[in-house]
Amino acid sequence: MTTYPDLKLYIGGxxxxxxxxxxxxxxxxxxxxxxxxxxxxxxLDDALAAAAEGFRLWSRTAPRERGAIMLRAAALMRERxxxxxxxxxxxxxKPFRQACLEVVRGCEFFEWDAAEGQRTYGRVxxxxxxxxxxxxxxxxxxxxxxxxxxxxxxxxxxxxxxxLAAGCxxxxxxxxxxxxxxxxxxxxxxxxxxxxxxxxxxxxxxxxISDYLIPKPQTRLVAFTGSTAVGKHLSELAARHMTPVLMxxxxxxxxxxxxxxxxxxxxxxxxxxxxxxxxxxxxxxxxFFVQEAIxxxxxxxxxxxxxxxxxxxxxxxxxxxGPVANHRRIEALEALTADARARGGRVLTGGERIGNRGxxxxxTVLTELPDDARALREEPFGPMAIINPVRSVEEAIEKAxxxxxxxxxxxxxxxxxxxxxxxxxxxxxxxxxxxxEASVAEVPFGGVKDSGYGxxxxxxGLDHYMTIKTLSHRMA
Ligand code: NAD
Numbered sequence: 001m002t003t004y005p006d007l008k009l010y011i012g013g014x015x016x017x018x019x020x021x022x023x024x025x026x027x028x029x030x031x032x033x034x035x036x037x038x039x040x041x042x043x044l045d046d047a048l049a050a051a052a053e054g055f056r057l058w059s060r061t062a063p064r065e066r067g068a069i070m071l072r073a074a075a076l077m078r079e080r081x082x083x084x085x086x087x088x089x090x091x092x093x094k095p096f097r098q099a100c101l102e103v104v105r106g107c108e109f110f111e112w113d114a115a116e117g118q119r120t121y122g123r124v125x126x127x128x129x130x131x132x133x134x135x136x137x138x139x140x141x142x143x144x145x146x147x148x149x150x151x152x153x154x155x156x157x158x159x160x161x162x163x164l165a166a167g168c169x170x171x172x173x174x175x176x177x178x179x180x181x182x183x184x185x186x187x188x189x190x191x192x193x194x195x196x197x198x199x200x201x202x203x204x205x206x207x208x209i210s211d212y213l214i215p216k217p218q219t220r221l222v223a224f225t226g227s228t229a230v231g232k233h234l235s236e237l238a239a240r241h242m243t244p245v246l247m248x249x250x251x252x253x254x255x256x257x258x259x260x261x262x263x264x265x266x267x268x269x270x271x272x273x274x275x276x277x278x279x280x281x282x283x284x285x286x287x288f289f290v291q292e293a294i295x296x297x298x299x300x301x302x303x304x305x306x307x308x309x310x311x312x313x314x315x316x317x318x319x320x321x322g323p324v325a326n327h328r329r330i331e332a333l334e335a336l337t338a339d340a341r342a343r344g345g346r347v348l349t350g351g352e353r354i355g356n357r358g359x360x361x362x363x364t365v366l367t368e369l370p371d372d373a374r375a376l377r378e379e380p381f382g383p384m385a386i387i388n389p390v391r392s393v394e395e396a397i398e399k400a401x402x403x404x405x406x407x408x409x410x411x412x413x414x415x416x417x418x419x420x421x422x423x424x425x426x427x428x429x430x431x432x433x434x435x436x437e438a439s440v441a442e443v444p445f446g447g448v449k450d451s452g453y454g455x456x457x458x459x460x461g462l463d464h465y466m467t468i469k470t471l472s473h474r475m476a
Contacts (some may be wrong), residue, residue: 004033004090006427007179009043009203012050013196018043022176022203027312027323027359029192036179039204041212047200051142052317054197055169059139061195063167067114070164072192074110077103077153077184086153087180089314093322093359094277105441106157106185109298109457111298112441116462117165134471139167140244141220143465144213146206146218146234148226149176149325150280150361150381152181159223159457160185160199165464168221171200177202177326210234215241221464222250225282227407228450246464247452248445250379251282251407253438254400258393258413259291261434263298266412270385271305273361273436275321279383280329282451283408283430283438287376288387289396292297295389299367302387303348306363323359324382333361333382336375340386345369350383359388377403397425407451408438429455 008015009022018037026033039047058066076082085099092099125133143163147156156174163170174182186201202209212259214237222238224231227247237243257266270285277284290298291398307359314322325329330353337351350364363383369376375386390396393413400409411422419433429447430438439445454464 004087005180007034007036007183007203007453009037009039009188010183010199010201011047011188013044016043024177024283025092025311026181027325029358033059034180036176036203038069038201039209043202044171044212047202048142048213048216050197050242051169051171051200052197052218054195054199055142056141057195058164058169059167059200061167062281063120063165065168066164067117067231069189069192069194070110070114070117070161073185073188073194074107074114076188076191077107077110080184080188084153084181087184088178090321091178091180092152092325094314095319095322096317098277099314102151102154104180104390106154106287108441109157109161111459113161113165113461116459117167119459120166120462120466123421127456129256130475132473132475134473136469136471137466138469140465140467141168142218143168143170143221143223144210144219145172145223146210146226147172147182149175149178150277150282152178153184154181155225156182159225162461162465163223164194164198166462168277168465169198169200171202171213173202173204173206176203176206179203183452196455201379210237214238214243217241219243221246223464227310228452231452244464246454246456248282248454248456249407249447249450249452250405250451251447251451252287252403252405253283253285253378253408253410254287254289254396254426255285256393256396256400256409256412257290257294257298258411258415259293260280260414260418261294263290263294264301267298267301269436271302271309271363274306275309275383275384278321278324278361280325280381284381285436286380286385287400287409288385289390289399290387290398291393292389294393295387299348299365299387302385303365306365306385309347309363311360311362317434321363321383324361325359326361329382330361331357331362333384336378336384337366337378339374340366340369343370343373345373348387371399371402379405397421401425401427404450406448408432408447410436410438
């Protein structure tokens with residue numbers, strides 16, 4: 001297996017190192033595995049100039065040709081999937097198998113958008129005789145994108161694929177803690193023959209980069225995935241310059257388990273899903289509202305499955321859950337557990353860091369939490385589930401909607417009437433019934449309320465990367 005890649009910026013089709021670097025740690029043992037370059041203002045100016053050139057060329061390139069380059073890049077990443085996944089496991093900690101699936105998902109985003117880019121149709125609108133009204137969709141321009149550390153390859157892939165398919169140029173600041181996924185996308189795009197400047201990859205001090213790029217008149221869209229707090233800050237900054245934003249922010253996904261389902265099957269599926277990516281997923285099932293009749297059996301089965309999870313180094317084939325990605329997650333999960341205990345909640349399993357080297361935290365299940373417990377209000381973003389009983393589906397929906405978040409939500413029921421109640425009543429961008437899948441390339445994904453706005457994926461996924469021009473043409 002190859003070693004961790006040599007990290008560089010990619011600007012104007014060329015690789016570059018910088019004077020300042022930050023260490024990249026392996027969360028499984030806290031060893032230093034690489035050094036990520038920190039972009040200076042001069043590097044960002046070069047990226048803006050390169051993107052302007054790139055946009056001029058790319059926006060006039062036929063969508064089929066754009067799609068062909070994207071598909072070539074995706075094919076290269078599929079060929080290199082094991083090498084990419086290995087780097088992701090080293091920098092992020094997730095099990096190698098999950099890293100492989102992430103790479104495939106990232107490729108699917110490229111493949112879907114490559115085709116979708118060929119369907120950015122406009123319309124001809126009938127009106128007064130002699131005048132033809134044409135609604136045209138055009139690429140918005142240069143995109144400044146910011147992707148987080150939880151999916152080092154598929155998170156940047158989603159934004160890059162959308163931008164390139166729409167005909168935009170992009171400068172992406174990928175996560176400094178997990179830079180290899182984005183670096184491998186840059187390699188694949190370079191090798192696939194993407195013209196210089198269309199895609200630029202930078203790393204650095206996040207606030208320095210966003211404060212510099214967002215106010216620039218060349219930046220025509222800000223695309224961010226990360227926490228609600230940072231998303232609001234970047235949205236405010238963009239609003240001052242009338243720059244539109246695409247915001248995929250935090251969630252705190254409710255799961256409503258109705259008493260007409262098999263509690264053991266629902267619990268096993270939920271606990272398995274909970275530990276995926278060590279729970280560091282914005283759609284991770286977290287707040288379980290289980291009808292009283294099946295509550296005990298559901299909770300017992302969930303705890304059994306959670307306790308049986310093999311936690312370890314992601315490179316060990318037996319591992320089902322790796323470490324959390326950084327020390328901040330350990331601190332956050334410990335604080336939520338302490339608050340739960342202080343408020344009279346019970347810790348059914350987990351709650352304390354495993355060992356003191358590597359950021360290992362066990363699957364943790366809390367119950368009997370009052371509504372104002374921090375774990376029920378703040379996204380744990382880790383392997384933590386809260387299971388509380390409810391009397392009715394209506395009560396569960398009310399609790400599900402009580403938070404300012406609205407990203408993913410789940411329900412288990414075999415009753416068509418209850419499924420309708422959930423589908424209609426839950427305030428979320430994505431509601432999944434009898435499945436814990438919420439986001440695939442073919443369907444739009446995004447949030448309501450504090451979970452952000454705009455959609456990525458599906459037929460709607462390119463909307464934010466495009467602007468509308470209406471042409472009124474009086475014919476001779
Ligand atoms: P954080 O709020 O400091 O950072 C979140 C992300 O935003 C990181 O990728 C970070 O690099 C970036 N960021 C921070 N300040 C920025 C700035 N001024 N300009 C540009 N980018 C900036 O917290 P964190 O500890 O890295 O992550 C914790 C929280 O973030 C989690 O609790 C979760 O809610 C959220 N998060 C969400 C997702 C998601 O997929 N929606 C992914 C990662 C993190």
